[in-house]
Amino acid sequence: MNPLEEMGGENYLPGVSVDNVIFGFHDNQLKVLLLESKNGSHWMLPGGYIQKDESLDTAASRVLLDRTGLKKVFLQQFHVFGDPSRSKESLIKGAIKSLQIDVAKTHWFFNRFITIGYYALVEFEKVIPVPDKHSTSCAWKDIDKLPPLIFDHHEIIDRALVDMRHHLNYQPIGYNLLPREFTMKNLQSIYETILGRKLDRSNFTRKMLASGILDKKEKLYTGGAHKAPFLYSFNKQEYFKVLKEGFNNEF
Amino acid sequence: MNPLEEMGGENYLPGVSVDNVIFGFHDNQLKVLLLESKNGSHWMLPGGYIQKDESLDTAASRVLLDRTGLKKVFLQQFHVFGDPSRSKESLIKGAIKSLQIDVAKTHWFFNRFITIGYYALVEFEKVIPVPDKHSTSCAWKDIDKLPPLIFDHHEIIDRALVDMRHHLNYQPIGYNLLPREFTMKNLQSIYETILGRKLDRSNFTRKMLASGILDKKEKLYTGGAHKAPFLYSFNKQEYFKVLKEGFNNEF
DNA sequence: TCAAAAGTGTTAGCCATACACCCATGC
DNA sequence: GCATGGGTGTATGGCTAACACTTTTGA
Structure with a gap:
């Protein structure tokens, strides 16, 4: 101020x-x-x-x-x-x-x-x-x-x-920052921006899915060029559980 | 205040x-x-x-x-x-x-x-x-x-x-908190108190030594009962390098 | 058909964990 | 000698990093 x-x-x-x-x-x-x-x-x-x-x-x-x-x-x-x-x-x-x-x-x-x-x-x-x-x-x-x-x-x-x-090391991020449904690339971009470095796409996906805070949707994202990516949303219950208890997110 | x-x-x-x-x-x-x-x-x-x-x-x-x-x-x-x-x-x-x-x-x-x-x-x-x-x-x-x-x-x-x-996850600790020479158990106790849980003695020693912030002394601690432990001191140069650049200390 | 995006798989290497084992010491 | 503290070793599983391969799509 x-x-x-x-x-x-x-x-x-x-x-x-x-x-x-x-x-x-x-x-x-x-x-x-x-x-x-x-x-x-x-x-x-x-x-x-x-x-x-x-x-x-x-x-x-x-x-x-x-x-x-x-x-x-x-x-x-x-x-x-x-x-x-x-x-x-x-x-x-x-x-x-x-x-x-x-x-x-x-x-x-x-x-x-x-x-x-x-x-x-x-x-x-x-x-x-x-x-x-x-x-x-x-x-x-x-x-x-x-x-x-x-x-x-x-x-x-x-x-x-x-x-x-x-x-980021002990809190998930993205809820409130992304719309209800988003692609894995969206989420990865947030992490990359905050951390200031590129992350491996494959490893990032695996890690995020393993944390359990994401729900995979049936729908695919359409609108962009190239192959249509999956859509995800946060599992609110798991997300806030992890937010409270912390997790090891060592990037 | x-x-x-x-x-x-x-x-x-x-x-x-x-x-x-x-x-x-x-x-x-x-x-x-x-x-x-x-x-x-x-x-x-x-x-x-x-x-x-x-x-x-x-x-x-x-x-x-x-x-x-x-x-x-x-x-x-x-x-x-x-x-x-x-x-x-x-x-x-x-x-x-x-x-x-x-x-x-x-x-x-x-x-x-x-x-x-x-x-x-x-x-x-x-x-x-x-x-x-x-x-x-x-x-x-x-x-x-x-x-x-x-x-x-x-x-x-x-x-x-x-x-x-x-x-603790990205900063070393102990300098200013311990005397110039101390035992590995002293350092481990600090970590255990702050983290609120017991750590494995063997793994703690290995991890600390691997970080490079400790110098091992020739002298042994005497005064306690049982086997005399080694004494260590912080390598000031390495310590502050790690303090500045961060390290992954995932407990 | 080709480049780019995205999904999936694979490997090596590192590291945390959990112990086991041995040594030294005072009671 | 035995309980205790302390030093060292090791097997396992899990994770990361790096990269290869496949699939899909629009241009």
Whole structure:
């Protein structure tokens, strides 16, 4: 969250925000939902403040709901960013320009801010991106072609990826990120993007099927060229059992 | 950190604290460093506030230094605890009693607090426990025999253990937690305590040696009954290489 | 018919697991 | 000498990595 939003007086915790790294998946590409600043020079993560009587998780959920229209998705706190230099004066002056904020009204934002990073995995097709009052647009960006970002938001996204990579070792992934039915290639692409390397197709399929979290459908995917692949869906019961108890997914 | 310490006016970030779960290892037992409240009814984690110009990590280091006299140890942020219920009025009233605080002087502590959890791994023998101004003693407690703790500090310790368990999968552990020379059983005990289960002695030895982070000493440990075990030390160069690059330690 | 995508099969090698066995030591 | 702690060896099964082969499809 950029610290330049109006605080609304006494309703929020001072000096703390949440920022969401919202991942979606489309065209076999991992994407992040970003907001564009008013003058178009920078982009930023969707973020917000924490109401005095709500939990951190609730605040992050609220931000997610406001920007995407989605509830009940996978949302996980991963790191707090609180280096004093993240609120350096030069950065803030840049942000004032980007966001076209009236400085006279908001003297408080030269104060230091810390932000709690959350990452969310959402179903691309279901998202209706909604800009907030400091942005002119809200859009998906390829994870490997990010535009210039304000403050330390690039670092936050990088860290989300690293932590998610570690979480892959003991958590399944893909539910909430893929539509109800998907191909094995879709799932493999997610893993490859997060891990940053190619995986063997044959071995990946075997491993995923062995974990028991997938149901194979009778139907085949049609629409693409070449041979029609099988469709799969997550076995919700098994998926959440594995999510809770952990599994060894050593890539 | 309990929110009852005096803030020192304008010098600290409002509403935020750090709490350290400081792990030590002695008698083949994992221990946590805790502070005893003034009336002896509760114990708490060493914690503190964040100065306006210091990083979160620096604040945690400062707290660690104040309570143990140690610098340059392994210290890692693992989770933020910010549920509104953690500052419930009933809890705070209990804390006022435990800590024998003058309520008139500190009206502000009915405010909500969030705390950033850090865990530290330190060498037991090197620690000189120092109470803070709200506590009468500072002492090591067995991880599986914890005394009553204030607020959500028990939850914070549990969470530190769980997260540390996950970190074991891609980080070596033991440096800073063991003296310069130690036996394989010492190291295995640490792993077993964190993982909460027994490991096969033979396989553990083989795996550790294969990772290359240990140097085998000529000397043998003497002092115990029965056969004298070998002594090992960490190969600092290899250790930090593995710490940085990660390894697959799948227990 | 051919290239690309997808399904299936196969092999070698590594590693975790679970033991077995032996050695050294103090009681 | 025997129980215990500690060092070493080994058989098994399972998994991974790498790659070959087949099938299907649209261009």
